[in-house]
Amino acid sequence: KIKIKNTSIKVSDVSLFQNLIDSLKIPERWKMRIKRHFWRPQYFEDLLNRLETNSDIDPAVVNIDKKKFSEMKNLDQKNEIANRKVSEILSRFDRKIKDPRSFGENKKIVKIIREFLKINCSINKLEQVLKSFVKKNKLNNNVFKDLSTIKNLSKINSKTIFSTNFGRDIEYYTGIVFEIYNSSKKEIARGGRYDGLLKSLGSKKNISAVGAAINLNNLKV
Structure with a gap:
């Protein structure tokens, strides 16, 4: 002994x-992303910065994507674009439209996460x-x-x-x-x-x- x-x-x-x-009241895809990368502190911090500032979102690109989304609805859902079915692309983009990030709320949420980790x-x-x-x-x-x-x-x-x-x-x-x-x-x-x-x-x-x-x-x- x-x-x-x-x-x-x-x-x-x-x-x-x-x-x-x-x-927390953030999109489900972001909940999964934050939990998945909890083990990578540097990338995890980068995710929090993106969530807090929306720095990775370009309004002009978003508008273009929405236009493409409307156009793709008229395509054959079984067709593939870059090895992904049109139906899969539309489904993912539809989730993003219905579950958007909120700039004001996200700043509060990131503050909560950082405070918890202290x-x-x-x-x-x-x-x-x-x-x-x-x-x-x-x-x-x-x-x-x-x-x-x-x-x-x-x-x-x-x-x-x-x-x-x-x-x-x-x-x-x-x-x-x-x-x-x-x-x-x-x-x-x-x-x-x-x-x-x-x-x-x-x-x-x-x-x-x-x-x-x-x-x-x-x-x-």
């Missing part, structure tokens, strides 16, 4: 970020911090409805820190992620929950799974 004194733990929960994005507090204070965050930004009270698993971590180590911006380096995590450090602040273990990994590899359904790795070089017996 190995005993290590003065350990500290850092945790996050990827599902909280997913729940937040699902609750949360860094003791696990004991997490519930109150999230409640304050929800109230301040007028979000649905159920957006972070189940924190029982996270709160139980405080029973293991009172020094546990929760950071919403932590654990963004491994894409298949779906829930809690963690790292454990020794008294010298060197990582001795890390891991997380990845319920969707096996399905992404061919399984017919999600299978609950948790994994971890220990850094033997930083253990002191």
Whole structure:
């Protein structure tokens, strides 16, 4: 048995970020895009800038696209343009027309996302911090409805820190992620929950799974 004194733990929960994005009033395609690229911080920030400023939207191009959209409605829906059926192109553009971005609202939404990713507090204070965050930004009270698993971590180590911006380096995590450090602040273990990994590899359904790795070089017996 190995005993290590003065350990500290850092945790996050990827599902909280997913729940937040699902609750925001932005186009569905943008919700999927933001969640998909959460693991790529630099590109993720670029997406937020585009959402906030609409810098990638040229009104002149939009008007041209709308004209082409009207013209394509008269084409045979089974024809292909650049290896895509006309019906597929029209369907996608129709979704964009019916679910447009809102410049004013998007600035507020990006501010909410950035504020969420700055949360860094003791696990004991997490519930109150999230409640304050929800109230301040007028979000649905159920957006972070189940924190029982996270709160139980405080029973293991009172020094546990929760950071919403932590654990963004491994894409298949779906829930809690963690790292454990020794008294010298060197990582001795890390891991997380990845319920969707096996399905992404061919399984017919999600299978609950948790994994971890220990850094033997930083253990002191």
